[in-house]
Amino acid sequence: MSTHGWHADASEALRVSEGFRLADVDPHGTPGYDGDKLRGHQDLATRVHDLDELQERLWAASRAGKTQDAVLLVLQAMDSAGKGGIVRHVVGGVDPQGIELAAFKAPTEEERAQDFLWRVEKRLPSPGYIGVFDRSHYEDVLIGKVRSLADAAEIERRYDAINEFEARVAASGTRIVKVMLHISPDEQKERLMERLDRPDKHWKYNPGDVDERMLWPAYMDAYQTVFDRTSTDAAPWHVVPANRKWYARLAVQELLLAALQDIDPQWPAADFDVAAEKARLAAS
Amino acid sequence: MSTHGWHADASEALRVSEGFRLADVDPHGTPGYDGDKLRGHQDLATRVHDLDELQERLWAASRAGKTQDAVLLVLQAMDSAGKGGIVRHVVGGVDPQGIELAAFKAPTEEERAQDFLWRVEKRLPSPGYIGVFDRSHYEDVLIGKVRSLADAAEIERRYDAINEFEARVAASGTRIVKVMLHISPDEQKERLMERLDRPDKHWKYNPGDVDERMLWPAYMDAYQTVFDRTSTDAAPWHVVPANRKWYARLAVQELLLAALQDIDPQWPAADFDVAAEKARLAAS
Numbered sequence: 001m002s003t004h005g006w007h008a009d010a011s012e013a014l015r016v017s018e019g020f021r022l023a024d025v026d027p028h029g030t031p032g033y034d035g036d037k038l039r040g041h042q043d044l045a046t047r048v049h050d051l052d053e054l055q056e057r058l059w060a061a062s063r064a065g066k067t068q069d070a071v072l073l074v075l076q077a078m079d080s081a082g083k084g085g086i087v088r089h090v091v092g093g094v095d096p097q098g099i100e101l102a103a104f105k106a107p108t109e110e111e112r113a114q115d116f117l118w119r120v121e122k123r124l125p126s127p128g129y130i131g132v133f134d135r136s137h138y139e140d141v142l143i144g145k146v147r148s149l150a151d152a153a154e155i156e157r158r159y160d161a162i163n164e165f166e167a168r169v170a171a172s173g174t175r176i177v178k179v180m181l182h183i184s185p186d187e188q189k190e191r192l193m194e195r196l197d198r199p200d201k202h203w204k205y206n207p208g209d210v211d212e213r214m215l216w217p218a219y220m221d222a223y224q225t226v227f228d229r230t231s232t233d234a235a236p237w238h239v240v241p242a243n244r245k246w247y248a249r250l251a252v253q254e255l256l257l258a259a260l261q262d263i264d265p266q267w268p269a270a271d272f273d274v275a276a277e278k279a280r281l282a283a284s
Numbered sequence: 285m286s287t288h289g290w291h292a293d294a295s296e297a298l299r300v301s302e303g304f305r306l307a308d309v310d311p312h313g314t315p316g317y318d319g320d321k322l323r324g325h326q327d328l329a330t331r332v333h334d335l336d337e338l339q340e341r342l343w344a345a346s347r348a349g350k351t352q353d354a355v356l357l358v359l360q361a362m363d364s365a366g367k368g369g370i371v372r373h374v375v376g377g378v379d380p381q382g383i384e385l386a387a388f389k390a391p392t393e394e395e396r397a398q399d400f401l402w403r404v405e406k407r408l409p410s411p412g413y414i415g416v417f418d419r420s421h422y423e424d425v426l427i428g429k430v431r432s433l434a435d436a437a438e439i440e441r442r443y444d445a446i447n448e449f450e451a452r453v454a455a456s457g458t459r460i461v462k463v464m465l466h467i468s469p470d471e472q473k474e475r476l477m478e479r480l481d482r483p484d485k486h487w488k489y490n491p492g493d494v495d496e497r498m499l500w501p502a503y504m505d506a507y508q509t510v511f512d513r514t515s516t517d518a519a520p521w522h523v524v525p526a527n528r529k530w531y532a533r534l535a536v537q538e539l540l541l542a543a544l545q546d547i548d549p550q551w552p553a554a555d556f557d558v559a560a561e562k563a564r565l566a567a568s
Contacts, residue, residue, distance in 0.1 A: 063487060084381065095368075096380055097385065099380055199551060202558070205556070267483060267486070277489070278477065280491075281473060281476055
């Protein structure tokens with residue numbers, strides 16, 4: 001730990017445990033990390049190589065049939081909190097051949113005709129991959145609840161269904177890393193205003209973003225319920241303060257590293273006679 | 285052009301035109317480029333930002349319904365020529381949210397029961413994306429021909445089928461960038477030997493690689509025929525000398541840049557009232 005600015009295990013420092021209250025989290029904080037922004041950028045750049053190597057090891061072990069394990073990063077947040085930046089700057093540091101990315105938009109008519117987990121199940125990462133969900137099945141208990149897109153009994157049912165689903169996925173060898181990027185309403189206002197100020201950012205702005213923003217307290221309540229009901233041992237939640245983008249990226253990188261270190265993938269041994277192949281190659 | 289080491293348009297310098305002979309290409313060469321390895325690494329790092337921005341513009345224009353265009357990079361090569369390095373170091377410089385990657389292995393039984401283009405069609409990039417084919421439908425006229433996996437009449441039919449298919453894809457707005465990474469047999473021997481020398485690379489080695497290596501002249505013949513038959517105006521081939529990895533990466537980056545510059549995607553104008561939204565946001 002001495003080579004970087006973390007003084008605590010990010011997985012522990014950010015984990016949602018018994019008694020967690022979202023309202024107590026400072027979106028401007030940097031839990032577990034002592035460094036400043038410059039140090040944070042340096043650590044991000046250094047650790048990206050560790051992440052890349054661990055993913056390659058996982059991929060190699062998977063190809064050799066040595067593991068069925070995978071990692072699934074679930075990203076949830078209010079708009080402009082920085083999901084895209086995590087994908088670009090953290091996930092983007094890993095070989096694209098090892099990534100499976102799924103962005104979940106409002107469900108299509110076909111998807112709405114199925115159980116809410118149907119489209120999610122199809123996008124689970126294959127063995128050896130890091131899967132990333134940009135939004136997820138949690139939308140069905142967040143906007144689903146805030147906007148009353150389903151009745152109360154159905155929303156209730158979903159928390160348990162999610163826990164059963166995630167327990168099954170975890171048991172199959174997929175480490176589930178659930179992250180809520182937490183910004184303050186003021187920070188969101190600044191970021192949305194920047195999108196309006198810059199013509200090259202207009203395409204990122206959607207008038208619906210302000211409509212959702214008006215419902216901020218209801219969303220925070222819905223997130224609190226999500227944490228109360230679905231932060232399990234098999235798939236715990238992590239709330240990452242995200243007013244400082246550099247910290248949020250560093251923290252998510254650290255959570256992914258921890259998941260891969262938990263798998264501890266090893267380079268597979270050769271399943272052929274190395275000396276014989278050397279001789280055959282030399283003669284070719 | 286003064287800011288980097290290219291003295292010629294890579295698309296032109298590397299393009300397979302009438303009378304092209306693969307045997308005349310020096311796998312150690314750096315056509316169109318004057319710089320050395322250090323300069324090459326610098327140029328790669330600089331230009332990656334251009335590539336990333338052009339892709340984001342394409343994505344934005346596509347989301348706004350302003351374009352149906354996409355880019356498709358088709359990578360073909362003998363084993364160890366560096367396809368993986370291209371994906372990691374060139375494609376990996378672009379936001380993963382803008383990439384659709386497809387690696388084509390030996391076809392499954394289900395795939396073999398269909399026309400050879402069936403599985404390829406399904407993996408064409410969506411509008412706004414850079415698609416990457418790691419191997420492709422060309423395997424069906426390369427290993428397919430060398431190993432006689434189909435009869436001669438069927439192989440003949442495929443060249444025309446490929447041209448018709450690619451012309452249709454190009455007409456729909458997808459810029460097709462076809463690249464053969466060209467290494468020498470000696471370079472391949474060194475690279476395969478390195479895989480055998482390093483336990484952390486054993487997983488990349490496959491004894492079948494040496495079997496294919498024994499058929500080098502037959503593969504070069506098959507590639508020559510591919511170039512003669514399928515380098516069209518709609519989808520020309522480029523042969524990229526690849527003994528120097530840094531050059532091959534730089535060259536493919538340049539080909540992708542040219543394709544995106546040809547599309548010339550623009551940031552879409554706001555489809556909402558910017559002033560009204562600013563007022564609404566400020567009041568929220």
